[in-house]
Amino acid sequence: VQLVESGGGLVQPGGSLRLSCAASGFTFSSYAMSWYRQAPGKERELVARISSAGLFTNYADSVKGRFTISRDNAKNTVYLQMNSLKPEDTAVYYCNGRLRIYDYWGQGTQVTVSS
Numbered sequence: 001v002q003l004v005e006s007g008g009g010l011v012q013p014g015g016s017l018r019l020s021c022a023a024s025g026f027t028f029s030s031y032a033m034s035w036y037r038q039a040p041g042k043e044r045e046l047v048a049r050i051s052s053a054g055l056f057t058n059y060a061d062s063v064k065g066r067f068t069i070s071r072d073n074a075k076n077t078v079y080l081q082m083n084s085l086k087p088e089d090t091a092v093y094y095c096n097g098r099l100r101i102y103d104y105w106g107q108g109t110q111v112t113v114s115s
Contacts, residue, residue: 001025008109019080021095029073037091085113
């Protein structure tokens with residue numbers, strides 16, 4: 001099983017980034033997929049989640065209206081479009097796949113929002 005995140009980097013406040021997470025080794029289309037983040041000295045928090053077929057999404061209040069989660073089950077990939085980024089969005093972003101007792105994590109990608 002592999003979840004490989006990409007697309008992180010340094011961006012100025014107000015800018016945008018698109019994170020991708022490529023999955024392999026499991027039946028991607030059966031899993032709910034999520035993005036979490038962890039800032040230095042803070043606990044890991046849920047950013048956004050999307051259901052297996054992509055019909056349902058939910059977001060942390062802090063990112064509603066700015067971030068959009070989506071998935072392409074044909075490409076085994078989940079995305080996180082991040083707009084209007086703020087310094088407080090700075091964190092390591094992790095991809096997660098979950099189905100009942102099965103819980104998979106990526107290694108994370110750093111997002112830094114700074115001028």
